[in-house]
Amino acid sequence: MAFPNSSTPLLPRNSTFVTPSLLWKAGAILATTGMIAGAFGSHGLKRRPGITPDSLTAWQTAAHYAIFNGLALFMVSMHPRFSTHKFAGPAIAGGGFVFSGSIVALVLWKLKFLGPITPLGGIFMIAGYITLAL
Incomplete structure (x- = not known):
């Protein structure tokens, strides 16, 4: 087994829209938004x-x-199989944004x-997590 280096990425990328980087960024945005919303809810709201x-x-x-789904997307983005899954990550990210954003x-x-x-x-989030279990 070859160890990853600068020429062989840890997570191989394909030409799909879903990339580990995209999921990582979506997780960062969700987690940050959740923390800001929590602080605002405790003080300003x-x-x-x-x-x-x-x-x-x-x-x-x-x-x-938002925080929980952001953390989950961090983990999904690092998984060799699910980081480029066509449904799981986008469903968790999209569902998280729709659920929290609508509230x-x-x-x-x-x-x-x-x-x-x-x-x-919520249904999209659940479907994304169920897909990870299949």
Whole structure:
């Protein structure tokens, strides 16, 4: 077995859209967004008019899911088989952005039409994780 060096990458790349680098960056964006959202929820969001304890709980859920999915994407991006999987990583990333993003929009701007979108993000996340198990 040859050890990877500068001419043989640890994770071989193919011509697909899904690359380990893309998943790593998506994970970094999700994790960072989740941390910023968590900090804002703990300090700044409470002062906004119309924010209820239920909306703070929803906000916290969105922040936690963004962080968890970001960390998961870091791990997926380093996996030799799943880092270029056509469905798992994109489903986790897309589902995470839709799930957390729709909750943020619901809390901040009261965009009620996004309420039914949130579970779709969750379904995509779940499908991505199930695909990793298959």
